[in-house]
Amino acid sequence: MIDLRFTPRDPNEPQRGATPLELLFDLASVVAIGMAAQGLVDGIEAGRTTAGLVDYLCNFFMIWWAWMNYTWFASAYDDHSPAFRLLTMVTMFGALMLAAGIDAVFTRSPLLLVLAGFCVMRLAMVLLWIGAGRGDPQHRTTARRYAVGITLMQVYWLTTMTGILPSASLFLPLFLVGMVGELGVPLMAERHAPTTWHRGHIMSRHGRFTLIVLGQCFAAIVLTLQSAPAPPSLDAQHLWHGLLLVVIACSIWGLYFTDGPHLDSSATGRAMIWGYGHFIVFSTIAAAGASMHLMIQDPGAAALGNQVLSLALALLAATLWMIRDRYCLQGGARWRLPCLALVLLLLGLATPAPLEAVALVLVSGTLLRRRATPYGTPC
Known part of the structure; x- marks a missing residue:
């Protein structure tokens, strides 16, 4: 029994x-x-x-x-x-x-x-x-x-x-x-x-689920490459578009997985903010993948898909600052993600904003953010 x-x-x-x-x-x-x-x-x-x-x-x-x-x-x-x-x-x-x-x-x-x-x-x-x-x-x-x-x-x-x-x-x-x-x-x-609850286990579980949700973006990249003309002819436009989406997906990974732990305290209030904030983290990453799918399924809605992508990325950057960076960064480095979120928001409000611009801003912001935290600093 x-x-x-x-x-x-x-x-x-x-x-x-x-x-x-x-x-x-x-x-x-x-x-x-x-x-x-x-x-x-x-x-x-x-x-x-x-x-x-x-x-x-x-x-x-x-x-x-x-x-x-x-x-x-x-x-x-x-x-x-x-x-x-x-x-x-x-x-x-x-x-x-x-x-x-x-x-x-x-x-x-x-x-x-x-x-x-x-x-x-x-x-x-x-x-x-x-x-x-x-x-x-x-x-x-x-x-x-x-x-x-x-x-x-x-x-x-x-x-x-x-x-x-x-x-x-x-x-x-x-x-x-x-x-x-x-x-x-x-x-x-x-x-x-x-x-x-086990703090290390919780961080590991949320990190793994982030990777799983990020798979929505990789599925869109595969769809992008499949939509190109059949071999042996390769379509440069589709390859370039797929490369830009890879840059964006890898930058999302780089924004989330920084050095040191995400959750620096087991205090209930801190854990609630961090845990509840992951609703926005997960949903924006999945929405980014959906916007990539939209660009491929309906070329006529590519500008709108790019707009949704920029706004989703802006909200993701702002949320990661809210649940993580504001607790562990000091000085000017503390405001790098809010600045990134603002630029992405402006790109999202611009019609149309080139996908190249979104990728360039995101990868630049990601590299700056990753340089902000020395290895071993709780963040």
Whole structure:
């Protein structure tokens, strides 16, 4: 018989990395992200740019929030037990259900499959927190608060969203209320006794997921090269375009993976800012990949795709400053990412801004940022 009881992991465990099960969970989540990114591309192509962006962010929130909750829980309570593995697989199935239903948001159809997938993922988290409460008496109240809070939020989603189409005027306000409620659950629960998550493990998990999301950009680069005339003739324009996208993708990697750790403190407030900020980090990187896809799928929308790319990169740079650089850099170096974000924003507002200019600004800003932090400085 499976025992629903999870004992806490040592937060100071040396050299703790991601498990194969966690990587499998990431794979299920990234399938859903790919569907959301494609929906963004389709929405922009259909002339619904603003609505497409809103729909994309709503979808991305559900995917990211379920991933984040599971990741931080696993950091504290992954004891490799059969119960933990079983509930992880249930959560994965919920992620795949959500991915299968994402089109409903973009096509303004009923959200039954999306809600069902999200609720499967979240109710599996309820069982995980119940098991944590049974196996960790010191954090039993915290675990119960999580379980109750998540359950109440699922009641909210099911009672408010089941009969509402994404096109309804009440959809976005009700969704925003749900977002605030979901984000408030950890704030409420962790106030009693913060869970003992592993800082190195959390940084590793977010770094790996960043790489997975960055795969959306590489998929677009492959599509760019495939769209060139068939060999033996090589099209210089497509090769140049692909090279520029490679420069941009590698610069995104360089902006995120700087020397030293991202998260320099285990304090709850600092961790919340860093963790919640990754919603913008992940969603902007995926949006950058979607904009690259748009440039290839619809050459007539290349200027708009370039605009979305510049704005996504500007928001990414600003967010990395907000969650990381402002804590660890001093002097003029501290303001390099805000300056980069401002220039990218101006490029995004200019119509049209050449892709060469975006790549040049981004790679220059990345190189300057990487020179700002000596090796070993917490950042």
